[in-house]
Amino acid sequence: MSAAGKIVYLVTGANRGIGYGLASTLAARPDAIVFAGARDPAAQSLVDLAAKHPNVHPIKFVANDQANNEAAIAEIKSIAGQLDVIIANAGIAKYYGPVATAPLSEFKDHWEINTLGTVVLFQAAQELLLASPTGAPIFAYISTGGASMGRFFNLTATPYASSKAAANFLIKALDAENPKLIAFALNPGWVQTDMGNSGATANGLPxxxxxxxxxxxxxxxxxxxxxxxKSSGRFWNFKAGDGPFDIPTEEVPW
Known part of the structure; x- marks a missing residue:
């Protein structure tokens, strides 16, 4: 498929939840080529999406796996010849409990995937991404409102939230270090995904x-x-809201 006149996206963690929602929404755009990265690119959700939209390419993506990330970017280059937008959505949130009793292994697991995985992805993609013919490549990191220290909310999910806060720092660094790169963090809201609903249940919500x-x-x-x-080096809210768990401003305090 030629990428002439197209915008080429990589969405990671695309087989379900927010990632699948992003991939399927982008797939309906006539000017988009969508690489849907997932640990299992043969997941039925992605097989069905690619069958419906020939501009969708499921690819194997394993967070914090350097060889895999490099191979995924090489596949994108081979098929599309360019990469314009990365939406770094892949991540884990699998432990809830106080810091006093949180296993150190949980901190390690979350930081390796959510924080170091961001570094591995950018390092693998930087050459192709920064060469985007748009002249305005985008690296959008799906963070969480729970990573905000300026608007602290006790989710009892410190391994997860701290790993996202550390990755937010990486976004500030990427913005500062790359004059053309549009790098920003995004709070997606507390979303009705398997991950989001598990966190809700752990905090007493249905x-x-x-x-x-x-x-x-x-x-x-x-x-x-x-x-x-206007966008880079900032922590954006998916939208300002007035609900009890919403952040009421367009930007989230770091």
């Missing part, structure tokens, strides 16, 4: 308050039309 489609729409409203001057 389910997370934000639908996948609302989150996806808000995320893409930040990605579409992003510029270095």
């Amino acid at each position: 389910e997370a308050p934000v639908t996948v489609q609302d989150s996806v729409s808000g995320i893409l409203s930040r990605v579409d039309g992003a510029t270095k001057e």
